[in-house]
Amino acid sequence: MIVSKFGGTSVGTFDAMQRSAKIVASDPDRRLIVISATSGTTNDLVALSASQLDSTQREELLGSIEKRHLAIIEQCKEEEKLRDAFYTEFSGLREHLDFVGRDKRWKDALYAFGELMSTRIFVEVLRENGVDAKWLDARNVMKTDSTFGNAEPILASIKKKADKHIQVGKTYLTQGFIGSDVFGNTTTLGRGGSDFSASLFAETVGADTLEIWTDVAGVFTTDPRIVPDAFPINEITFDEAAELSVFGGKVLHPATLKPAMRAGVNVRVASSSDPENPGTYIVKDAEKKPPIRAISLRKDQTLLTVNSLEMLHQHGFLAHLFKVLAEHKISVDLVSTSEVSVALTLDTAVNAANKVELNEDVLEELGRFAEVIVEEELALIALIGNDLQKTSGIGGPLFTALEEYNVRLICHGASPNNLCFLVEQKQAEDIVRMLHGKFITE
Numbered sequence: 047m048i049v050s051k052f053g054g055t056s057v058g059t060f061d062a063m064q065r066s067a068k069i070v071a072s073d074p075d076r077r078l079i080v081i082s083a084t085s086g087t088t089n090d091l092v093a094l095s096a097s098q099l100d101s102t103q104r105e106e107l108l109g110s111i112e113k114r115h116l117a118i119i120e121q122c123k124e125e126e127k128l129r130d131a132f133y134t135e136f137s138g139l140r141e142h143l144d145f146v147g148r149d150k151r152w153k154d155a156l157y158a159f160g161e162l163m164s165t166r167i168f169v170e171v172l173r174e175n176g177v178d179a180k181w182l183d184a185r186n187v188m189k190t191d192s193t194f195g196n197a198e199p200i201l202a203s204i205k206k207k208a209d210k211h212i213q214v215g216k217t218y219l220t221q222g223f224i225g226s227d228v229f230g231n232t233t234t235l236g237r238g239g240s241d242f243s244a245s246l247f248a249e250t251v252g253a254d255t256l257e258i259w260t261d262v263a264g265v266f267t268t269d270p271r272i273v274p275d276a277f278p279i280n281e282i283t284f285d286e287a288a289e290l291s292v293f294g295g296k297v298l299h300p301a302t303l304k305p306a307m308r309a310g311v312n313v314r315v316a317s318s319s320d321p322e323n324p325g326t327y328i329v330k331d332a333e334k335k336p337p338i339r340a341i342s343l344r345k346d347q348t349l350l351t352v353n354s355l356e357m358l359h360q361h362g363f364l365a366h367l368f369k370v371l372a373e374h375k376i377s378v379d380l381v382s383t384s385e386v387s388v389a390l391t392l393d394t395a396v397n398a399a400n401k402v403e404l405n406e407d408v409l410e411e412l413g414r415f416a417e418v419i420v421e422e423e424l425a426l427i428a429l430i431g432n433d434l435q436k437t438s439g440i441g442g443p444l445f446t447a448l449e450e451y452n453v454r455l456i457c458h459g460a461s462p463n464n465l466c467f468l469v470e471q472k473q474a475e476d477i478v479r480m481l482h483g484k485f486i487t488e
């Protein structure tokens with residue numbers, strides 16, 4: 047059995063939907079299809095959730111969502127039927143906007159409309175292409191905790207619900223990104239979370255393969271939008287691909303590979319507009335394991351520096367600091383310490399899968415026992431590869447190459463699969479291009 051996930055661009059237009067449907071139709075083993083919202087729709091829904099919108103802005107955003115979906119529907123054979131199905135969801139969206147609450151619970155239920163609308167249309171496009179798929183509401187299976195915006199899947203409940211709602215031998219179309227908590231409230235798995243959903247489904251149903259169909263022909267040596275010379279990697283290990291996605295390789299949501307690794311599911315990343323191209327296979331053990339395979343970039347990072355003389359020869363200071371951060375659910379990436387200070391990086395990017403919000407409360411609490419400095423507009427660059435902590439001859443050429451740039455923080459040695467550092471955002475893309483030329487293309 048194959049679980050196939052199609053991202054926003056692969057279902058964003060009528061032609062893209064047709065191409066994706068033909069991929070599904072070409073192999074009867076593709077039995078569980080997971081799709082995202084049409085590209086741009088989740089961004090529109092996030093914009094709609096802003097509290098200060100006036101009615102003109104609201105109507106513009108709703109108009110943009112409606113236009114995008116109608117452009118697809120108008121080209122489908124079952125136009126009338128699809129209009130009805132679409133407007134059932136779209137009217138639900140309008141009604142939802144009129145609800146009073148603007149809390150996180152309300153937002154997740156709002157964001158879910160993107161995937162609900164796209165699946166209503168795609169199920170018909172699949173039928174037109176000879177695939178009789180059953181529309182499955184992912185919220186009946188994807189059970190999560192109640193951390194709205196970034197919900198944690200509850201594996202045992204997902205398994206139980208999948209046994210009830212997914213029958214062997216049938217084909218299903220369902221939504222990525224969305225789930226529901228024990229009370230039945232809609233939850234979401236974090237931006238870009240459809241990959242994660244698909245991997246959880248693959249684990250749960252015991253699939254042999256998970257396919258991630260996207261707009262690029264696999265996992266590239268770096269983001270091809272930044273470096274035109276970047277090229278697809280034929281085979282990469284789970285460990286490397288997981289590091290790459292955590293450190294900004296947007297092609298996969300950072301949590302995607304865990305369920306697949308746990309269940310021994312093979313993963314393939316490929317382009318829905320070039321399906322004959324094998325793309326990238328993500329495997330347990332790759333034939334080639336170069337020390338530097340890829341470079342990733344994560345923008346909009348925040349550097350938090352905490353200084354305190356209390357730290358000098360004291361024990362418990364770091365424990366105290368991390369306790370405060372944990373209480374505020376702030377997850378930390380890189381850490382560097384000196385005699386009296388600790389520097390930490392936080393992923394504060396707007397569309398980050400695990401976005402961190404550094405609010406006044408946490409700063410005030412930290413300010414009670416230390417001086418806190420917050421610096422923004424930084425970017426994190428990671429070299430991804432194998433045995434980096436044991437390979438000699440990388441640090442010298444790397445730091446020579448970075449000579450002209452201000453490197454703010456370096457992390458090396460904790461993972462065999464990455465070496466990362468923080469730089470000024472405005473220089474980040476140039477640095478990635480330069481390093482790709484020096485360490486990968488050459």
Ligand SMILES: Nc1ncnc2c1ncn2[C@@H]1O[C@H](COP(=O)(O)OP(=O)(O)O)[C@@H](O)[C@H]1O
Nearest residue numbers: 053054055260261265266268269271295296297
């Ligand atoms: N190392 C990488 N390899 C491939 N794509 C990458 C990489 N890093 C970033 N990307 C970006 O990820 C995009 C695909 O992810 P995304 O837009 O989330 O697709 P989808 O809508 O299919 O989920 C590509 O268009 C590319 O610009």
Ligand SMILES: N[C@@H](CC(=O)OP(=O)(O)O)C(=O)O
Nearest residue numbers: 053054082088237238239240
């Ligand atoms: N639609 C959601 C989930 C998702 O995974 O989308 P995509 O596959 O297009 O990255 C988002 O935009 O966050």
